[in-house]
Structure formats: structure tokens, C-alpha cells
Amino acid sequence: MNTWVYIDNFKGEALPASWEAISAAKSLGGSVTALVFGSGVEALAKTAFEYGADEVLLADDASLADYRVEAFASTLSKLAAERAPDVILLPTTTRGRELAGMAAIDLKTGVLVDVVALELDGDKVVATRPIYAGKLLQKTVCNATPQIITLRGRVFPKPEAVAGRSGTLTKVEAAAGDVPTTVEGYAETEGGVSLTDAGVIVSGGRGVSNNPDLTPPDGMSDEEAEVWRAQQGFALVGDLAGVLGAAVGASRAAVDAGYIPYSHQVGQTGKVVSPDLYIAAGISGAIQHLAGMRNSKIIVAINKDPDAPIFKVARFGVVGDLFQIVPALTEAFKAKLGK
Amino acid sequence: MKIVVCVKQVPDSAATVVAENGQVSWGDAPLVINPWDEYAVEAALKTKEAHDGTVTVVSMGGENAKEALKHALAMGCNDAILISDPALEAVDTQGTAQVLAAAIKKIGEVDMAFFGRQAIDGDAGITPVQTARVLGWPALTLAATIDVEGDTVKVERSIEEGRQTVSAKLPAVFSLVKDYGEPRYPSFMGIRKASRAEIPVWSLADLGIEAPAAVVEWPQIINPPKKDVTCEIVEGGSPKEIAEALVDKILAEKVL
Numbered sequence: 001m002n003t004w005v006y007i008d009n010f011k012g013e014a015l016p017a018s019w020e021a022i023s024a025a026k027s028l029g030g031s032v033t034a035l036v037f038g039s040g041v042e043a044l045a046k047t048a049f050e051y052g053a054d055e056v057l058l059a060d061d062a063s064l065a066d067y068r069v070e071a072f073a074s075t076l077s078k079l080a081a082e083r084a085p086d087v088i089l090l091p092t093t094t095r096g097r098e099l100a101g102m103a104a105i106d107l108k109t110g111v112l113v114d115v116v117a118l119e120l121d122g123d124k125v126v127a128t129r130p131i132y133a134g135k136l137l138q139k140t141v142c143n144a145t146p147q148i149i150t151l152r153g154r155v156f157p158k159p160e161a162v163a164g165r166s167g168t169l170t171k172v173e174a175a176a177g178d179v180p181t182t183v184e185g186y187a188e189t190e191g192g193v194s195l196t197d198a199g200v201i202v203s204g205g206r207g208v209s210n211n212p213d214l215t216p217p218d219g220m221s222d223e224e225a226e227v228w229r230a231q232q233g234f235a236l237v238g239d240l241a242g243v244l245g246a247a248v249g250a251s252r253a254a255v256d257a258g259y260i261p262y263s264h265q266v267g268q269t270g271k272v273v274s275p276d277l278y279i280a281a282g283i284s285g286a287i288q289h290l291a292g293m294r295n296s297k298i299i300v301a302i303n304k305d306p307d308a309p310i311f312k313v314a315r316f317g318v319v320g321d322l323f324q325i326v327p328a329l330t331e332a333f334k335a336k337l338g339k
Numbered sequence: 340m341k342i343v344v345c346v347k348q349v350p351d352s353a354a355t356v357v358a359e360n361g362q363v364s365w366g367d368a369p370l371v372i373n374p375w376d377e378y379a380v381e382a383a384l385k386t387k388e389a390h391d392g393t394v395t396v397v398s399m400g401g402e403n404a405k406e407a408l409k410h411a412l413a414m415g416c417n418d419a420i421l422i423s424d425p426a427l428e429a430v431d432t433q434g435t436a437q438v439l440a441a442a443i444k445k446i447g448e449v450d451m452a453f454f455g456r457q458a459i460d461g462d463a464g465i466t467p468v469q470t471a472r473v474l475g476w477p478a479l480t481l482a483a484t485i486d487v488e489g490d491t492v493k494v495e496r497s498i499e500e501g502r503q504t505v506s507a508k509l510p511a512v513f514s515l516v517k518d519y520g521e522p523r524y525p526s527f528m529g530i531r532k533a534s535r536a537e538i539p540v541w542s543l544a545d546l547g548i549e550a551p552a553a554v555v556e557w558p559q560i561i562n563p564p565k566k567d568v569t570c571e572i573v574e575g576g577s578p579k580e581i582a583e584a585l586v587d588k589i590l591a592e593k594v595l
Contacts (some may be wrong), residue, residue, distance in 0.1 A: 010500050068505075069468060069478060094498045098480060101432070101465030105472040110433050110554035113463040130563070131462055135356040136363060139559035180477035181507045184493065189501040196499070200595065244595070255517075262517045263497070268352045268459055269374050269517070276594035288352045294566065298594050300585070301570070316588055317570045318581055328582035336586050337595075 001030030001123065004057075004146070006076070006090040006099065007048055010067070012041050016197055017091030017153035019051045024118055024156040025089055026052060028125065033057060033085065037072055037174070039065035045169055050161040054168065061174035066183035067095050071176035073102035078175040080107055085146045087125055092150040093196075100148045109144040116155045125149065133268035133291035153196055154274055193247035195266065200277045201296070202241040203249030203266055205289075207282020207303065208233025209259060211323045230259035236323065237281055240330045243339055249273065249293075251283045267292035279329075281322045285310030302326065340392030340487070343443055344383040344416065344453040345470075346376040348400055348407040349460045358560045363460075372407040375455025377522035378515040380411045382485060383453045384523070390487055392450075393417045397442055399427065399435060405538050412533035413525030419536060420446075424543045426550035432461070434551030436469035441546040443474060451492075454514045456481055471512035479511050483518035 003025040007018040025032040034053035036044045038060065045056040059075050076099060080088065088103070090096035092114045100111045116137075117128040125147050131138045142148065195201060209230035216225035234248070241248045249266040250259065266273055268288040278296035283289060285301070285308055293299070294313050301314035302322045311317045318325050333339070350356060354368030372380075383394045396411035398404040399422040408419035422442055430438070443449050452474075457464030471478035479485075482494040483502065493506040497516045525533070543550055573588065575581035589595065 015499070069480075073472070094481065097464060098468045098478065101468040102472045102478070104433060104465075104554075105436065105469050108554075110431055111463070111465055112555065113465060129462075131560075132350075132356045132363075132460055133352075133462065134563065136358055137561050137563050138557045139561070140555060140557040142555050144554045180511075181479070181505050184504040184506055186500065186504070187495075187502040194499055265517075277589065277592075286353070287355065298589065298592050299568075300589065306572075311570045311572075313566070313568060314570045315568055315592075316585060317572045318585060319572060320578070320581065324578035325582060328578040329585065332579070332582040332586040336583075336590060 001028050001087065002033070002085045003028050003030060003087040003089060004033045004035055004080070004085045005053065006035045006088065006096060007044055008091050008093045008096045009038055009041060009044055012038060012044065014044055014047065015091055015093050016158065017093060017151065020153065020156040020158050021089045021091055021151050022048070022052045023159040024151055026159070027118065028087065028120060031055065035076065035079070037064050037075060047161070049167045050163060050165050051159045052165070056167065056169050057172050058169060059172050059174045061176070063174050063176035068179050068181050068183065069095070069098045069102055070181065071174070071179045072099050073106060074177045075175045076103045077106035079172060080146055086123060088146045088148045090148070090150045092152050096150050100150050104148050107146065109146060109148060110142040112140050112142055112147070112149045114152050115149050116152050118149070130272070133272060133288070134295065135291055189263070193245065195247045195249055195264070195271045195273050198247035198273065198275050200244045200246035201249045201266070201273055201275045202237050202244065202246045202279045202281065203251065203283060204234050204237040204254055204260070204281050205251035205283030206253040206257065207322060208237065208254065209257070210282070213323070227258050230254065230257065233282070233323070234260055236326045240279065240326055240333070243330050243333045243337070251286070251289050253286070280310050280314070281326050283310055284308045285313065340387060340390040340451065341449050342383045342387055342392055342394045342451045342453065343446060343449050344376070344379050344394060344396050344411065345439055346380065346396055346398050346407050346411055346455070347373045347458045348398065348404040349373045349458055352459055358562045361560055363560055370403060370406060372410045373455055373458045375457055375459065375515070376407070377455070378517060378519050379453040379455045380414050380416065381522035382482070382513065382515050382519050383451070384415045386451065386485060386487060395420060395446055397422065397439065399423070399438055408538055409533040409536065410525060412536050413529035414523055415529060419538045421538050421540045422546070423540050424550070426543055429553050429556070430551065431553050431555040432463050432466050432469055433554055435466055436473050437548065437551045438543070438546065439466070439470045440473035441548045442541065443470070445541070445546055450509045452510070452512045454512065456514045456516050467512055467514035474512065477507040477511045479505055479507060480514040481516050482513050483516055485513065
């Protein structure tokens with residue numbers, strides 16, 4: 001088995017799911033080749049060796065400075081057509097998913113997207129992937145080569161880095177071609193932990209706007225006052241997240257009500273997450289939300305309604321007022337974690 | 340401006356979906372237009388209104404996919420086309436991209452093709468880029484804003500690291516995210532018009548293509564293993580007591 005692993009990077013910084021893909025590749029047996037594409041990204045090749053790659057194909061070229069899917073897909077497809085790997089693994093990041101999709105068209109093969117388990121049946125990979133936001137699992141195979149597979153983050157173990165481990169570095173040409181798009185710029189979100197990479201997530205729902213002890217500033221309409229209340233509530237959620245180094249999540253109801261931007265939404269039409277610890281405050285647990293977070297290792301629910309469905313998936317629950325419990329939790333974690 | 344928007348009919352997101360004898364079953368839950376596709380329809384309509392054009396909504400599926408098309412018509416699309424063919428029963432995303440690209444070519448002189456970011460049933464989210472690749476058009480995916488000026492378009496894409504601004508020449512493929520803005524509700528007049536609409540059905544022969552070979556198969560669909568959790572309710576005399584007890588229990592799980 002000759003498996004390639006695409007190392008997804010943004011401005012030379014690898015996304016962690018890329019390294020996890022190396023351990024998934026190792027589990028298939030055979031050799032592991034990491035693909036490092038970009039401009040000024042040679043340092044990533046060294047890291048790839050340390051995480052276990054036997055070989056690195058490095059396309060380091062100014063034409064790959066900004067990720068543009070067309071340029072990266074052409075480079076990947078040309079390499080794969082020449083060197084015929086059996087399997088290409090990519091992390092299911094925004095870039096990994098799209099690169100896989102385009103390269104599959106070029107190479108007349110298929111993609112198994114967002115896979116959570118791999119097994120081998122001869123030289124064919126049988127992949128398990130969640131569908132319907134995880135309400136079901138699909139076992140799926142690709143009957144052409146290379147078998148292109150994207151892997152969900154935080155599912156496969158991150159390999160141990162061995163300092164000084166090295167391998168064969170092969171420099172290859174970029175094949176960007178005429179790229180039809182121009183990157184004009186970025187507005188990066190400052191700070192904050194990304195939901196999909198987060199080990200801990202603290203989420204708020206509709207309930208964060210219900211603090212009766214708050215008096216909104218004069219002159220607000222009812223709707224403005226509701227959002228204002230919710231923002232005070234999310235500040236408490238944010239404080240707890242801060243102490244835990246956690247990402248802040250939200251239910252669809254909270255996003256739809258305008259309490260917090262959509263990028264925080266967890267659920268079937270938001271992000272599907274699987275942190276080690278998920279704390280849900282003021283979230284009742286609609287089926288769409290549960291679909292997005294039920295694979296979290298430990299779920300903690302805080303809700304004033306003892307019959308809320310969220311308690312059915314929670315390991316620990318508190319039936320009570322989140323406006324008292326959440327700040328108390330923040331203080332208790334601060335004390336116990338010595339912060 | 341000639342615009343196409345591609346939509347899919349899916350089980351409602353609130354449906355309880357289970358595997359029964361290896362088949363997907365959603366009980367008597369309603370089938371609806373894929374929620375992500377409503378944003379695509381909204382973007383298509385806004386663009387049409389700003390640049391004086393027409394919107395054709397296209398879906399691939401069985402007869403029941405006409406409901407999704409009618410929803411889009413009721414929102415304000417000009418016309419609808421259903422692509423239906425028994426040979427598409429087990430089609431994969433690669434095949435879907437071939438078929439949609441053929442339909443877009445047959446419609447002809449299309450400037451913009453809109454998609455939702457993914458369908459909430461298969462969750463693959465690669466049909467937009469794959470269709471773009473088949474057409475040889477730029478893929479401007481996960482767009483939160485779309486600005487058209489002449490034959491140039493500029494979008495803000497929502498990616499892991501924040502927003503990326505990308506420009507390209509038309510024609511192009513777009514996929515939309517929720518940040519674009521809430522989709523409109525169908526109007527009463529729109530619903531009346533849609534209910535009377537005769538929707539043409541195109542077969543693969545109409546598109547002039549052979550059935551695409553399915554590369555990806557899914558021999559097995561299973562229910563996820565039941566997670567046996569019993570919720571332990573943490574109680575105490577005060578929020579402080581409850582919080583301290585809860586923190587001890589969480590720390591004992593060694594997840595931090």
C-alpha cells in the first residue's frame with residue numbers, strides 16, 4: 001500500500017488534522033508520503049518526517065502562495081497521475097475537502113468524505129462516514145484508484161513526533177496552470193479557538209437571554225434588549241471558555257435570534273464537533289443540535305428544565321439557573337486548575 | 340444575467356433518521372428543500388434583482404424532488420427543470436457533477452451557478468467544486484457575500500481562519516453559507532404560481548450523456564452504536580457547592 005497524506009496548511013502553519021492523517025495512513029500499512037504544497041513551506045516537510053512520513057513531495061512555489069483550489073488540484077492530480085498512489089488521505093478541512101473533490105474529477109476517481117474509521121479489505125479501503133449529521137453511518141468504498149479519502153479531525157490519533165526523524169525529500173514542480181481566481185486578501189478572526197479543533201467547547205443556547213436580574217439600558221426596543229441580555233449571557237459562557245481554553249459554541253436558536261455569529265453554530269446546519277468535553281448551557285437539545293455534538297466524550301448539561309432532551313445525552317447535568325451555575329463553574333475551575 | 344441554482348430534496352433536519360434493513364428511513368417526516376440550498380436560492384434571487392436576469396432552478400432526483408423545485412419557484416425563481424432518469428438511482432457525487440454540468444451547458448449561456456454548501460443527507464459538500472471542475476469554471480465556495488461588476492465577481496469566503504476575499508471572471512460556480520443572509524419566505528402569489536407550474540423533466544438522453552459510472556459505492560448503512568449514558572444530576576445547597584462537585588467529577592474523567 002502506497003498512501004499519500006496531504007498536509008493542509010494556512011500560510012505555512014499545518015492544521016492538526018493533517019498530522020492525524022499520517023497515523024491513519026500508517027494503520028493501512030506500507031509507505032507514507034506526505035504532500036507539502038505552498039510557498040516557503042519547506043519547514044513543514046521536516047515536521048512531516050518527525051510525525052512519521054517516509055517521503056515528502058514538496059511543491060514549494062510562488063504560484064502556490066495563496067491556496068487556490070484549482071492550482072492545488074492541478075498540482076495534486078499531475079503528481080498522482082505520474083506516480084499512481086493507492087490511497088490519498090486529506091484532512092476534512094475546507095481546503096482538504098475541496099481539493100479532494102476537484103482532484104477526483106481530474107483523476108476519474110471518487111472521494112469518501114469526512115471519514116471516521118478505516119479498514120482494509122484486500123487492497124481496498126472500507127471507510128465509515130457519518131451521514132445525516134451522524135444520525136447514520138455509511139460504509140463506503142471507492143472502486144477506482146487512487147482512493148481519495150478525507151478524514152474527520154480529532155478522530156484518528158495524533159502521532160508522536162520524533163525529533164530528528166527524517167526521510168526522503170523530493171522536490172516537485174507546481175502545476176498551477178492558469179488559475180481563474182485571484183485572492184484579494186484575508187480578514188482573519190482574531191484569537192479564539194476553532195470549534196472543529198477544540199478539545200473543549202462551552203456552548204450557549206436560547207436560555208442565555210433569560211436572565212431576569214438584568215435591566216437593559218434605556219431606549220432599547222424589546223428585540224434589542226433580548227439580544228443585549230443574550231450578549232451578557234454569552235459573556236458568562238465566554239468567561240468559562242476562557243478558563244478552560246475552550247471554543248465557544250451556540251445552538252441554532254441562539255444564532256437565528258442574532259445572539260452570536262453563525263460561525264459558532266454547532267449542529268446539523270452548523271459545525272459537527274467531537275471535543276473531549278462539551279458544556280451546554282441553556283440549550284434544550286433539539287435533534288439538529290444533538291446531531292452536531294453527541295460524539296463528544298463527556299457532555300455536561302446545564303438547564304432549568306429537567307425534561308430537556310439534552311440531559312439524555314449528557315454524562316453530568318445540573319438542573320438550575322445557568323446565570324448562577326456558569327459563573328460558579330468558572331470560579332471553581334479557576335481554583336482547581338490553579339488559574 | 341443568466342443564473343442557475345441547483346437544489347436537492349432531503350428529509351427535514353428534525354427527522355429521526357434510522358437504518359432499516361440497510362435502507363435509510365425517515366418515517367413520515369416531510370421532505371423539504373435542503374436548508375443550505377435556500378441560501379443559494381436567496382443569493383440567486385438577490386443577484387437577479389440587482390443585475391436584471393433570470394433564475395432557473397434545477398434538481399436531480401425522483402418525481403418528489405419537484406416539491407423542492409416548487410419551493411424555489413415560490414421564492415421567486417423564473418423556471419424549473421427536473422433531471423430524472425432511472426440510470427441515476429445509485430449516482431455518486433462525481434456522477435452528479437457530470438449530470439449537473441451537462442444540464443448547465445444545455446441551458447446555455449449561464450453566467451452563474453449557485454449551490455448550497457452541502458446537502459444535509461449525504462453531507463459530502465463536494466458537488467459544487469466537482470461541478471465547477473467538470474465545467475472548467477472557477478469555484479467560489481462558502482461565499483458569505485457576492486459582488487458582481489460587469490463580468491467580474493468578488494466574494495468573501497468563510498474559511499477556518501476567517502474571511503478570504505477572492506475575485507474571478509464569470510462564468511463561475513458559487514456555494515453559499517448562512518452568513519449570506521436569511522432566505523426569504525415564499526410569497527402567497529409565488530406559491531400560487533409554483534403550484535400551477537409545469538416542470539419539464541430531462542432524462543440523460545435529453546442531456547446527451549451516458550449514465551456516469553458510479554465510482555463510489557455504499558454497500559452498508561447502519562445505525563450508530565447506541566451511546567449508553569446515564570445522566571448523573573449534580574446537586575448541592577448552593578451554586579458554589581454544585582459547581583465544585585461538578586468540577587471534581589469532570590476532572591475525574593481526565594478530559595482536561
